[in-house]
Amino acid sequence: LNHNFELKLHSFDCTYCTLGNINCKCKILEKVETYKYLGIILDYKLKWLYHVNNLISYLHTFFYILKDVKSYFNIKTKKIIYIALVQSIFSYGIMFRGCTYNTYLRELKVTINSIIKFLVSKPKSYSIKLIFNELG
Numbered sequence: 001l002n003h004n005f006e007l008k009l010h011s012f013d014c015t016y017c018t019l020g021n022i023n024c025k026c027k028i029l030e031k032v033e034t035y036k037y038l039g040i041i042l043d044y045k046l047k048w049l050y051h052v053n054n055l056i057s058y059l060h061t062f063f064y065i066l067k068d069v070k071s072y073f074n075i076k077t078k079k080i081i082y083i084a085l086v087q088s089i090f091s092y093g094i095m096f097r098g099c100t101y102n103t104y105l106r107e108l109k110v111t112i113n114s115i116i117k118f119l120v121s122k123p124k125s126y127s128i129k130l131i132f133n134e135l136g
Contacts, residue, residue, distance in 0.1 A: 040093045048100035052108055055090070059111050062086055063118060070119055078119045079135060086115055 008026045034043045034050045041051040062085060070078065090112055097105060113128045120131055 040096060046099070047104075048097055049104050051093070052097065052100065052104045056108055056111050058089065059086065059108075059115065062115055066115070066119060070121070075120065075135070082116065082119055086112070 007029045008024060009029055010024070010026045014024060014026050032044070034041050036042075041054055043050045065085070066081070069081075073081065090108075097108075114124065116128065116131060117124060117126055120135075122131060
């Protein structure tokens with residue numbers, strides 16, 4: 001396999017848009033390791049590790065945001081805050097993450113569960129299933 005191919009961005013009026021044509025003067029796309037598009041980080045192997053790691057890092061910031069306000073709200077309001085702030089970010093692009101390895105997603109799941117336990121003031125060892133049953 002030849003991994004040194006060039007990908008070109010052909011203009012509408014390109015008359016040389018045929019496979020292997022060397023006369024085409026259209027722009028050659030730059031090879032990059034990752035590219036962020038609409039908030040989703042695509043890597044050149046489509047493995048989603050960069051996106052998942054970025055998402056985990058971003059979700060960790062919610063511990064700092066929520067630590068000061070969680071004691072002021074009842075459980076219903078905390079649930080609304082979680083859905084608005086955390087779940088909306090976690091859910092965006094979820095269909096693409098279905099194409100990645102479970103090992104990449106495991107840490108993401110742990111982070112989400114930790115945020116939920118933190119919000120409802122439960123210890124880390126507390127069962128997430130019990131929390132979901134309690135919250136309905």
